Amino acid sequence: MTDKIHTLRYSDIFLAMYFNEEMSCLHRNHSHVLVYIYSGELEINERGKITRLRRGECAFIRKDIGVQMIKKAHNGKQFKAIFLMFTAKFLRDFYNRLNRTTLPKEAKRNKISLYKLPANRPDILSLFESMKPYFDSNIRPTDELLQLKMIEGVYVLLHTSKSLYASIFDFADPWKIDILEFLEQNYMNDLSMEEIANYTGRSLSTFKRDFKKYSSLSPQKWLIQRRLEAAHELINKGGRKVSEICYDVGFKNLSHFSKIYKEMFGVTPTEKIKS
Known part of the structure; x- marks a missing residue:
């Protein structure tokens, strides 16, 4: 074979x-x-x-x-x-x-x-x-x-x-934007929870309640995990600097990004690129 x-x-x-x-x-x-x-x-x-x-x-x-x-x-x-x-x-x-x-x-x-x-x-x-x-x-x-x-x-x-x-059949009411579709398209953007709730047609309390239907993580932790996964994918593809990837996926602080990346994947972004 x-x-x-x-x-x-x-x-x-x-x-x-x-x-x-x-x-x-x-x-x-x-x-x-x-x-x-x-x-x-x-x-x-x-x-x-x-x-x-x-x-x-x-x-x-x-x-x-x-x-x-x-x-x-x-x-x-x-x-x-x-x-x-x-x-x-x-x-x-x-x-x-x-x-x-x-x-x-x-x-x-x-x-x-x-x-x-x-x-x-x-x-x-x-x-x-x-x-x-x-x-x-x-x-x-x-x-x-x-x-x-x-x-x-x-x-x-x-x-x-x-x-x-x-x-x-977990889609929201017709006038509400699907939470996960919105977050997938905007996880890299600097938006507050209030802004995300507003963009998806919800009050902040309703947004938090609806989000629990999708994930056991809090919205903030979900965003961090999604950004780290996106960074990991870009690092694996190669050809990009760590700093570029850090900011492109939505992180603001390079040292913080390196720290939490290592917590999730066991190595720093720089170590991953060199491996």
Whole structure:
């Protein structure tokens, strides 16, 4: 077998194949993700909590969760997985077609960001095994088929837990701007919490309350973590000075940036660049 990486992407469905070599990446998903493992192993590290997925296992990863993913072969089998990515637009369209009277009113969004689904469920096997032939074929699935698979994926989640209703349909009232979308676009800007709340159509107290639905971190800590992750990505790409990266991602003090970068990644930015 070769160690070449093969990836396929169709619409909002991302199919990825990785051969023998172990691949590690820092990943932040801007959409909710449903991942299914055909072979190999996916190790997900969420702030020290390790979850391993192997053949036939499936998990839901909530959007805005920064995780370290390690994709590798297992028992001599190459890593092979499929990712369904549910964009806000797709979920809004889906939600607008639902009969609202059937929605569980008692559903509450929990703080679980990585949800491992029960194994060997017929609906999960039916959804993902039907996509397997596209790994080994040059035939592109039609847009209509992909749409059906995305819809199947949503129903897999809705039939798993009532709490997932509140997670996947987590968009705010129509007049409010999505908090995470706004922060992703503006985390590097020097904005106060009051300004962020105002820009997203909320009072400060409502903003803080709504933010708790998305993260167990405070808004300030979320911003610091997001800036550090962005800095880490830029440092790994190379070609930039530490000072440039520091200010570009939103930090004002270079020594403070170096200190908290080391706390998160174990080395200073300068040491990371030299390594």
